[in-house]
Amino acid sequence: MLVLSRKLNQAIMIGDNVRIVVVSVDRDQVKLGIDAPREIPVHRSEVFDEIQRANREAAGLAAVPSSDAVPPSIAAPVVLSPPKNNSRKP
Numbered sequence: 001m002l003v004l005s006r007k008l009n010q011a012i013m014i015g016d017n018v019r020i021v022v023v024s025v026d027r028d029q030v031k032l033g034i035d036a037p038r039e040i041p042v043h044r045s046e047v048f049d050e051i052q053r054a055n056r057e058a059a060g061l062a063a064v065p066s067s068d069a070v071p072p073s074i075a076a077p078v079v080l081s082p083p084k085n086n087s088r089k090p
Contacts, residue, residue, distance in 0.1 A: 006022045007022065008022055008023075008024065008025060009021065009022065009023075010022055017036065017037055017040075018034070018035070018036040018037075018040065019034070019035040019036075020032055020033070020034050020035075021033040021034075021035070
């Protein structure tokens with residue numbers, strides 16, 4: 001795991017087209033802004049884990065304890081409608 005230190009309004013780049021910015025810091029909470037193309041799914045880890053669980057269940061496979069153990073062949077994305085307050089740029 002790569003660990004980086006960033007200050008308010010500083011960013012990191014993932015590849016050429018995903019930018020993550022520190023939007024605010026308040027005590028033990030950090031808010032991140034993620035600017036990514038719409039075709040790249042962005043989920044909180046608990047949402048991602050639920051999607052993976054639903055995919056495994058739909059495929060009739062046994063439960064896998066964590067998303068790290070899910071082979072890419074099983075990890076097919078599920079299309080969800082974006083949240084109403086989606087602030088991603090078109």
